[in-house]
Amino acid sequence: MLRWERATVGTSKTSWPGVDRFEAELEDGTTIPALAYRELTGKPVKGEQVLLNTNALRRELGTGGEALVVARTEALPEVEEITGHMVKARYTPQQTMVDAIDDPDGEHYDTVRASTDIAGMPVVVADLHSSLPAIIAGIRARRRTARIAYVHTDAAALPAAYSRTAARLRESELLAAVISAGQSFGGDLEAVTVHSALLGAKHVVGADVAIVIQGPGNLGTGTGWGFSGVQAAEALHAASVLGGTPIATLRVSGADERDRHRGLSHHSSTTYGKALLAPVHLPVMSPTDSRYNSFHESVRKQVKSTILKPAKKRGVVHEITEVDAKGLRDALEEMPVRMTTMGRTLAEDYPSFQYAALAGRCAADRLPTS
Structure with a gap:
């Protein structure tokens, strides 16, 4: 179901590359916040009429706090011709054509086609988009000049432009590139799968480390398997089969009011303990670190009982990797x-954030020293 509403474009709000935000005046005179993806609609102009989808806004969903522009009724965006023929958000009314790195007509096709592995490149995978800057902080705390690529998967927000965090990290040159994989679109580079995105990160971007996370808008249901972050297992499988070094970020909380997410989240237990078919690094705080306390000991015990044991019963042997937390704050x-x-x-x-940073530092520790 789409909830349609008509509005007039009003005052501009804080925007970032690929995203235009503004106050939209509805037909009854009230105003609501709205967002347009320039790739899909072009840039809305103050005073023009737009059609909005207000589903998430009216339902008061956490991530979707704005109406989304579906169309500008008085203007058509300019068409930017591309050489490729790859389609993202396929068979939706706003399916978009992109130049993908694995498109036969694309400039990077020969490079990706000739690539067979990622030569041990560390691949840090997490289920929450909020982990992205913390993982980068952990990498840079050890290897400040490391070249980092972010693979934006399609389990949550499909438009990579929706991530204000990724846009800011790109502007600050803390990310070398954003690669939108699967049905997601709008990154610096496009890829058909996470596998080809990782090959592109290594051989097109020249990344030292790749980070793979869904966009903003994680979907959870409170059931054992009904959460979008379970896709992290697929990304770790891709890193493994391509000869990378898979590193699984533990989702940890000291403040979540829900028991299933306090300490080690059940999302990590399910994804890494039950869904994974390949061994990975599981970064935890080193017991020799002066900051180690009963909380970290509890997380370590949870990792052993809810991830290591179930995985081992299925023949998968993960590695608890101890990482010091010095300087991470x-x-x-x-x-x-x-x-x-x-x-x-x-x-x-x-x-x-600390455990996401530990995963980043774990990746940095596995980079060549020269």
């Missing part, structure tokens, strides 16, 4: 983006 606070997860800030739920 400073590295996190230096990041040029606001750190929040599930509405909680760095100060309110530090462990959530």
Whole structure:
């Protein structure tokens, strides 16, 4: 079901590359916040009429706090001709044509076609988009000049442009590229699968580390398997079969009110303990670290009982990888983006970001020293 509403474009709000935000005046005179993807609709002009989809806004969904522009009724966006023929958001009314790195007509096709593996490149996978800047902070705390690519998967927000965080990280040159994989679109590079996105990260972008996470808008149901973050298992499988070094970010919280997410989240237990068919690194805080306390000991025990044991019964042997946390707080606070997860800030739920940063540092520790 789509909830349609007509509106007039009003005052512009804070925007970022690929996204235009503004106040929209409805037919009854009230105003609501609205968002347009320039790739799909062009740039809305103040005073013109637009058609909005207000589903998420009217349902008060956490991520979808704005109406989305479906069309500008008085203007058509300019058509930018491309050489490729790959379609994203396929068979929806707003399916979009892209130049993909694995498109036979694309400039990177020969490179991707000739690539067979990613030569041990560390691939850090997480289920929450809020982990992205924290993972980068962890990498940079050890290897400040590491070249990092972010693969935006299609389990949540399909438009890569929706991520204000990724846009800011690109502007700050903390990300070398955003690659939109699967049905997601709008990155610096497009890929048909996570596999080809990882090949592109290594051989087109020249990345030292790749990070794979769904976009904003994680979907959870409270059931054992009904959450979009389970897709992380597929990304870790891709990293493994391509000869990378798979690193699984633990979803941890010290402040979540829901028991299933306190300490080690059941999402990590399910994804890494039950869905994974390949061994991965599971970064935890080193017991020799002066910051190690009963909380970290509890997380470690949860990892052993809910991830290692179930996986081993299926013949998969993961590795608990101890990482020191020295300097990570400073590295996190230096990041040029606001750190929040599930509405909680760095100060309110530090462990959530700390464990993502540990995963980043784990990746940096596996880079060549020369």
